[in-house]
Amino acid sequence: MVAIMKTKPAYGAELVEIDVPKPKEGEVLIKVLATSICGTDLHIYEWNEWAQTRIKPPQIMGHEVAGEVIEVGPGVEDIQVGDYISAETHIVCGKCYQCKTGNYHVCQNTKIFGVDSDGVFAEYAIVPAQNAWKNPKNIPPEYATLQEPLGNAVDTVLAEPVTGKTVLITGAGPLGLLGITVAKAAGASLVIVSEPSDFRRELAKKVGADVVINPFEEDVVKEVRDLTDGNGVDVFLEFSGAPKALEQGLQAVTPAGRVSLLGLFPRNVSLDFNNLIIFKSLTVYGITGRHLWQTWYTVSKLLQSGKLNLDPIITHKYKGFDKFEEAFELMRAGKTGKVVFFPHK
Ligand code: NAD
Ligand code: ZN
16 A cells, blocks of 8 residues: 655655555554545644654655545444544553543543554554544535544634634634634624735635635734724634734733633743733633533534535645645745545545
8 A cells, every 4th residue: 555654854745556454453444535634734744843843754654534444453342444534643541630620632542543553644554443434424524534633623612602703813824723623613794804815815815705805914903892882802713823913812802701722832821811811801721622522412413514614725636646746845944734634545
């Protein structure tokens, strides 16, 4: 079979021909129907500082997936051949304090497949059975593969209800775009998006943003206040990882409002905590991964409702992996929403 493999500790990856793996105890083998690129895959491709300390080549890349189970390993009981699955990528221990108290998403011993072990950018892939999520057959693979990042977006947007609320989203990369459609589907009354890239502001509009702002040319805080009777937004969702966006969002959110932070900052951020958070009586959520398995149920039901507008977010589809380098370079240049591969041409 063909797979995208990180073969060397250096920039890039290679398309390799390898044997179809055999599922071991507790594992299933899937025929990969669709797989999508995540920002983490890009970091591995670029071989950034984080990747250098975490990834041990040679390794198959990728973790967002939809596929059909074609073989189950010994001891697998609840997944059968023919099941149509996606996968939670965090492999949790079930034994630590967080797992025992139901907080699997912050398990102390989390391993990530496609990061700490072989991934799914391949024609066939191994998935730990405990991480498999059964999909209804009527969800197309290109949507089913997006459930893992959709889970990040759902936890960010829906840390508290948004029905009837005004929302500011900073950053319309793949995750911010998913956040926009989740916020609209969940009944937000106004979704304002701040994003410097022209291409991504256009995408944000297509996905359903009510207003888009270029933070490099316009005054985000003033624009938000003008759109909210001078009050500021009820909810601020940070999807960019830009320190400036964090500060603007905290200024633009109304006192006693809610904030969810998903974007990862490249360095320590310095803030006026007294005036931006404490005296404003804000509720601030740090968001990581997805709640197991509550978030998967929410994502799956949102998908089945037909209320998510995912087509404009999937900007690039590739049959096979032949053009994988083009896909990664487009992503690096910020010229994509989500990129989906269909490994079997
Ligand atoms: P991305 O880099 O593709 O998107 C970020 C977007 O923010 C870009 O479109 C960029 O133009 C925009 N941006 C830059 N400066 C801005 C500013 N000042 N104001 C507003 N927007 C600005 O990343 P992504 O894949 O969409 O992921 C979003 C963030 O979420 C990243 O920081 C990523 O590391 C993080 N992330 C966190 C988790 C988690 O579990 N916490 C999971 C996945 C991703
Ligand atoms: Zn644990």
